[in-house]
Amino acid sequence: MAKAADIELVALTKRYGTVTAVDGIALRIPAGTYCCLLGPSGCGKTSTLRMIAGHEIASEGDVLLGAENITELPPAKRGTAMMFQSYALFPHLSCLDNVAFSLKMRGVSKAERRMRAAAMLERVEMTAYADRLPAQLSGGQQQRVALARALITDPAVLLLDEPLSALDPFLRVRMREELKDLQTRLGISFVHVTHSQDEAMALADLVVVMNKGRIEQAATAREVFNHPATTFVARFIGGHNVIALAAGGGRLGNGVAMPALPGAARHVAVRADKMIVAKPGAALPLNGTVRSVEYLGATVAVGLAVDGLDPLSAVLPEAAFFADPVHPGDGVALGWKAEDMHAIT
Incomplete structure (x- = not known):
């Protein structure tokens, strides 16, 4: 696994025409942190995540990973990996081939990519399902495969866009426990977008509450809950x-x-x-x-x-x-x- 690195956002801004979705935010996420970007729909959290990933171009500002400015780099060159809300698994490929796909695109030999994909499936406890198609899996199993596919690229940071929203309440609690355990074992930073206060409080070392494109508060879950910085944070946290x-x-x-x-x-x-x-x-x-x-x-x-x-x-x-x-x-x-x-x- 790649060495964990700090993430720093410097005056990061995203505009869509005349609409400012992210408004000059500054944030430092220490290496090895589970960070949740929390806020209502339209607050700028997903745009922020996508700028870190390179799937959105920053209008202004910089994204730093460790000592490197990655603002202008394409997604595959950033040292980050993104797990999408829909999981985006290829329906015609087995679990093993889904996980190995990005290595195939990089020209890794068939034997090596299948060996590494099998090892990654074992890490997320999906070895028994390696030959199944995504349609033959439950929502939680699909999520594990999507996680394995993201992690096989050996990222320094894993980015997750509302990864638990499609799961039923019981499975959601179980999977958030697994996500936290996996992040702790890997030792890399996870940046997780959610609109669920319970999810952020349960998972995050660092909770970043966003509103109207700005950061209202960035602190531990306990600090945010006991000492909300603004009336918005107090009301939104509940x-x-x-x-x-x-x-x-x-x-x-x-x-x-x-x-x-x-x-x-x-x-x-x-x-x-x-x-x-x-x-x-x-x-x-x-x-x-x-x-x-x-x-x-x-x-x-x-x-x-x-x-x-x-x-x-x-x-x-x-x-x-x-x-x-x-x-x-x-x-x-x-x-x-x-x-x-x-x-x-």
């Missing part, structure tokens, strides 16, 4: 209440005083599982009404309405909820500990 502050700070948008807020803060984010919900009259700063109750197994999600604020939510442990349950229409007191409040400037 599990947070994002509450606007009155002009001047120090008070919520409905006028309720909130001590220990920095004067520059314009919003606060509070994780739903850190919300405190109690009976009316409890010594908590807010009063509200229960909008909804959803039983989720280990937890119960409670929707809350508070005058002057956007709808809020609380996630309570199952045992705690049923020890003192609430119902839609009930009045409640609610709040949170000061240390569970994250200010967003």
Whole structure:
């Protein structure tokens, strides 16, 4: 396997006519990192991936792999490999021949390419299916073959465009475990595009949240979840209440005083599982009404309405909820500990 190398994007920009899809982003992905580019449709994550791969030409800026500027190189010369969302397997070729195909195009002898393809199929635990056609495989098996085909070129970086989106939920969880295990064993960087927050949080050493062609935050999954840099990140990652502050700070948008807020803060984010919900009259700063109750197994999600604020939510442990349950229409007191409040400037 090729030696792992840092990836660096320098003022990278992509325009399609008058539309700017990627807007001067700067990012460094250390060697051996599992990086997820996360964001809604149209945020620029796939265009970014395709510029790294060489399948899109950068309008401005540079892509560096290690010490080499690969911005102008064709895809086959970059030291990267890409696994497409559709897998793009040749339907008339066996698994073995699909994996060996790129070596055939490079003039590698038949004996050597078949030997290397067999070794790669063994690495992804598909040896028993070497002679089958893609149509004879499940979605998860097709994905493994596509992975083997990408990895046989000995890339320093593997690029994955929403590789799990076509799988059912159970298989998706299993395959993301296999992807992370494979990346750890290979020691190279994986750059994985997804719109699934759960997928990014489960897989990534580095989560890059994108919005409207720009990077809103790039950090570990734990940092992104506990300390979202912007209101967009807090809302997109989910599990947070994002509450606007009155002009001047120090008070919520409905006028309720909130001590220990920095004067520059314009919003606060509070994780739903850190919300405190109690009976009316409890010594908590807010009063509200229960909008909804959803039983989720280990937890119960409670929707809350508070005058002057956007709808809020609380996630309570199952045992705690049923020890003192609430119902839609009930009045409640609610709040949170000061240390569970994250200010967003």
